[in-house]
Amino acid sequence: MDDPMSAVAARIDETNDLLRRVLNEVATTPSTHAIFVDAGYVYAAMGQLVAGSEDRRTFDLDAEHLIEAFIDLARTIFPDSRLLRLYWYDGARQRVPTLEQRRIAELPDVKVRLGNLNAHNQQKGVDSLVRSDLESLARHRAISDAVLVSGDEDLVSPVEAAQAYGARVHLWGIEAAYGKNQADPLLWEADSQRVFPRDFCEPYVRRRPGRADGAPPDPSVRPGPAPTREEVRFVGARVAAQWLATRGRDDLAPLLAAHPVLPGAVDQELLVEAESLLQHSLRSHSDLRRVLRDGFWEHLQGQF
Numbered sequence: 001m002d003d004p005m006s007a008v009a010a011r012i013d014e015t016n017d018l019l020r021r022v023l024n025e026v027a028t029t030p031s032t033h034a035i036f037v038d039a040g041y042v043y044a045a046m047g048q049l050v051a052g053s054e055d056r057r058t059f060d061l062d063a064e065h066l067i068e069a070f071i072d073l074a075r076t077i078f079p080d081s082r083l084l085r086l087y088w089y090d091g092a093r094q095r096v097p098t099l100e101q102r103r104i105a106e107l108p109d110v111k112v113r114l115g116n117l118n119a120h121n122q123q124k125g126v127d128s129l130v131r132s133d134l135e136s137l138a139r140h141r142a143i144s145d146a147v148l149v150s151g152d153e154d155l156v157s158p159v160e161a162a163q164a165y166g167a168r169v170h171l172w173g174i175e176a177a178y179g180k181n182q183a184d185p186l187l188w189e190a191d192s193q194r195v196f197p198r199d200f201c202e203p204y205v206r207r208r209p210g211r212a213d214g215a216p217p218d219p220s221v222r223p224g225p226a227p228t229r230e231e232v233r234f235v236g237a238r239v240a241a242q243w244l245a246t247r248g249r250d251d252l253a254p255l256l257a258a259h260p261v262l263p264g265a266v267d268q269e270l271l272v273e274a275e276s277l278l279q280h281s282l283r284s285h286s287d288l289r290r291v292l293r294d295g296f297w298e299h300l301q302g303q304f
Contacts, residue, residue, distance in 0.1 A: 045174035151182030236295025
């Protein structure tokens with residue numbers, strides 16, 4: 001009969017060997033980081049700092065190159081870590097992505113997550129999306145480091161949860177034009193902090209021409225006459241060209257097959273983009289909205 005102590009020693013050796021293999025595997029597994037960007041915070045903070053306004057209609061943000069800069073910086077800070085992806089959280093009316101949001105979604109290593117945008121241009125549901133992703137990835141050990149670009153105190157809880165699962169959370173912010181634009185409790189909870197100064201932000205922000213008094217343009221109350229039918233038709237064709245460049249010809253055939261009915265999501269996108277280009281509301285001009293759709297259809301039909 002085998003010596004019981006020999007059997008125990010054999011089992012201990014097996015256990016130690018298994019532990020060594022597990023530790024070796026852990027040691028050779030690269031760390032992983034993800035970047036969580038609250039686009040509403042970035043637009044507001046950069047707009048206020050560089051353009052003097054949080055209103056997106058008063059400036060353009062080069063989001064694509066800004067995202068590249070965030071990714072490059074994270075790779076520098078975490079040289080032995082791989083990027084999982086960058087999450088771009090933004091709002092959209094009825095969660096219908098704008099053309100800009102579609103272009104961002106097509107960038108490599110980027111995932112766009114959309115909350116709703118209410119009648120007052122306030123984002124709804126964005127915080128819950130950040131919370132869900134941050135906690136889930138940390139809980140499943142999918143990331144070891146999380147970069148959070150935000151200033152919202154509501155994100156303190158998911159930061160604490162991610163840290164409890166072993167992830168480190170690094171808070172990035174934009175220099176405040178005055179006071180603070182990040183909540184103190186969020187700053188206190190972060191494992192590290194970084195603030196981007198004005199000279200970093202300026203290359204990504206371009207002011208749009210505004211009113212002489214410097215007030216931001218408001219399409220719904222803009223003084224002067226409504227745009228002409230020719231202007232609206234031209235803008236309809238321009239949005240169609242942008243739509244086609246973004247979506248491609250694979251989506252064109254089924255859209256044309258539904259003519260003259262424009263799907264609700266596409267119609268909403270057309271209206272939002274057109275009002276932004278015209279800097280004038282078309283909500284009370286049913287005749288101009290029909291002209292807008294005509295211009296949109298005419299351009300697409302001309303592609304065949």
